[in-house]
Amino acid sequence: MHIVTDRVHPDEPCYGLYEGPRAVAGKLRWLQQLFVVRGDAIAKYETDLGPAEQFARVQPLLMPSQGENSVAQLREHAEKNRHDDYWARRSEEMLAESTLVQDHLDQLERDRLEMRNRSVSGPAVTVQRFRYSQDRTRRRIKELTHGD
Numbered sequence: 237m238h239i240v241t242d243r244v245h246p247d248e249p250c251y252g253l254y255e256g257p258r259a260v261a262g263k264l265r266w267l268q269q270l271f272v273v274r275g276d277a278i279a280k281y282e283t284d285l286g287p288a289e290q291f292a293r294v295q296p297l298l299m300p301s302q303g304e305n306s307v308a309q310l311r312e313h314a315e316k317n318r319h320d321d322y323w324a325r326r327s328e329e330m331l332a333e334s335t336l337v338q339d340h341l342d343q344l345e346r347d348r349l350e351m352r353n354r355s356v357s358g359p360a361v362t363v364q365r366f367r368y369s370q371d372r373t374r375r376r377i378k379e380l381t382h383g384d
Contacts (some may be wrong), residue, residue: 238279238280238281238357239274239277239278239280240279240281240282241272241274241279241280241281243281244270244272244281244307245307246306246307246308246311246326246348247294247306247307247308248272248306248307249272249273249301249303249305249306249307249317250271250272250301250303250305250306250307250309250310251271251272251273251299251301251302251303252269252270252271252298252299252300252301252310252312253268253269253270253271253298253299253313253314254266254267254296254297254298254299254319255268255296255297255300255314256296256297256298256351257284257288257291257296260284260317263287264287264288264289265284265285265287265288266284266285266286266287266288266291266294266313267282267283267284267288268282268283268285268287268311268314269281269282269283270282270283270310272307273303273319274377291318293321293324294317294318294321294325295297295317295324295325297313297314297317299313299314317373
């Protein structure tokens, strides 16, 4: 449970701001929450800015404060964040140049070849390492687990 206030003043000290998606009545909305002091407790002031789909390229923002910033200052930062798509563009660039999935698949293939006692020493060249027979290993495991 939390205390809710129905108004805030631009000059009053603010104790934090959250702006991002939240579920409201089963729908995803973009909310701005400001935290101010009312009496001797911190109260929340909430503004619904619209459907979260309208803010798909905006990063959620959480700004802690100990009262050194005013409501107007934190709202100004939130407004700037809403119109700044730097992080959305940066994440798209990183995804476009990422080779993580292909690197992982290549590593799995190398591991499989190593387990089968094979080495990759060049393009389209696989050679058996250590001249150790995999059939001998299978026979030895079978003898150990099943007896003669």
